[in-house]
Amino acid sequence: MTSAIRFEGVTKTFGDYEAVKELDLEIQKGEFFSLLGPSGCGKTTTLRMVAGFELPTTGHIHLEGEPVEAVPPYKRNVNTVFQSYALFEHLSVADNVAFGLKRRKVAKEEIRTRVGEALELVELAGREKAKPAELSGGQKQRVALARALVNHPAVLLLDEPLGALDLKLRKQMQVELKGIQREVGITFLYVTHDQEEALAMSDRIAVMEEGEIRQCGSPEEIYEKPAGPFVAGFIGVSNLLPGENGGQISVRPEKIWLGSLEPGMSSLQGTVVERVYVGTTTQVIVELDSGVRLVALEQNTASARADDRWEIGERVTLGWHPEHARELQ
């Protein structure tokens, strides 16, 4: 595999504020790569440096092996999908999508074909003549996507593209985006603060905090083997317990057994203090004798009976398989 983007000791400061610190990262061609972190973690700044809107204070960025510090945004072979769509309101859908091709003086006939294909890809064929103001939020984001993809960039940069959509549409677009990425085979660099979104779509995720990458790996690695307390807390729900040698132990709620345990599991005693029904599961909150509170999940499956469940105040034995406990430093 060859690299699409390579960051080499990239630092970006705004005045006294260090937005990105000594970033080293390599993103492979054809990857769906997500930068995940809370707002202010430096993920958007990193994306904007790839696009060329910001320049690294120190360090180098290579696009397909070539250094790009000296290349202005309009000459970089990358395109961006913005959270606010950033469509050109005075142009039709077709003219919005054709904008990039026209700047590169692509022949008229080819422009028409490619614009048609791009709109087909995002399922907006037939809306060529519509103005952005006539479209819904989801449709606008599809136009923004088509407008970027039609140029066949080396890397597509997506800056929280689904952030403005409602939950249901967002879930649907996640599946579609992943499908489109697989179909066109373009490298996607995806910025989001939504951990579920990143887990659902990415080949690899870099979790960022305070301008630094805390962990980089596949969704499974990030979720199952969080590298530190920040990643464990930011991705999903984690139970943190004091460990043996001063560190912490993290156990995911769905890995905790209640009641009957298997041999070889670690085992603790506690009291049920709260039940929170959330649909497919019920969160059972248990206070250990040491005072630490843990969350465990009870599946609301067809076989689960209403009279057979953990009630508040009940004493309970809980435990987990040792391989599901992760020691953090």
Place this chain on the structure above:
Amino acid sequence: MSAFDRPRFLRVFVAVFFVFLFAPIALVILFSFNSSRSLQQFDGFSMRWYETFFESESLRDSLIASIEIALVTMLIATVLGTMLAYGLVRARTRWSDTANVLMLVPLVTPEIVAGASALLLFTQVGLELSLTTIIVAHITFSISYVTVVVRARLAALGRQVEDASMDLGATRWQTFRLVTLPALWPAIIAAGLLCFALSFDDFVLSFFTTGESPQPLPVRIWTEIRFGVRPTINAIGSFMLVISILSIGLALLLPRLLGRRESGLKVLLGREAA
């Protein structure tokens, strides 16, 4: 609940307000068609005062001068004001806030002060008072109006649209021409016509900065009145009113005629397009 809470009272209040606002204007228009010299009594319809107005060479010259001043002011102030707005919104320096406040100063400066200082400046520099000096003075205060209107529009447009344009391969200049300017047009046109209307009926600044001849129409009217009010004034006044209403009307309508969804009123009030 007292009677004052009721919408009926408010409706009457609004009606009275409009009567007080428009009745004097309506009277001027009515008496501009009076067949006699009387300013108290309407004696029948006639166009004689309009004829007197257009037959007087000096009045005609004044009208043409006023239109010329307003047109040149409009063009130059619109270009300069748009550039200023662009700089104020897009420049990222620690002086931006200061500059954004300072540019409002011409809007709140008493016109007497602006006029006197302009006169002082022109005399110091040794510039002879003429149409040019009036135009320079008018441009100075008009720029602020353009900037306020265009700046609001530009701020509402946001930076990401320009980023998107450059991201898609447009240079800075192409971005301005193909993306920024088309988005700003309604605001620019509205602001330009507003400048035209303001310049066309400005008296104080013009009075301070005008040369001997030709004088702009408002100054000319004032000169006339000093020798007694004649019914011609009503005709000139009505005619000026028509031109002012036309330019403001155009400012409100043109954005719509250009195929934009938002009205010029929204643009002038600085409201964001939906």
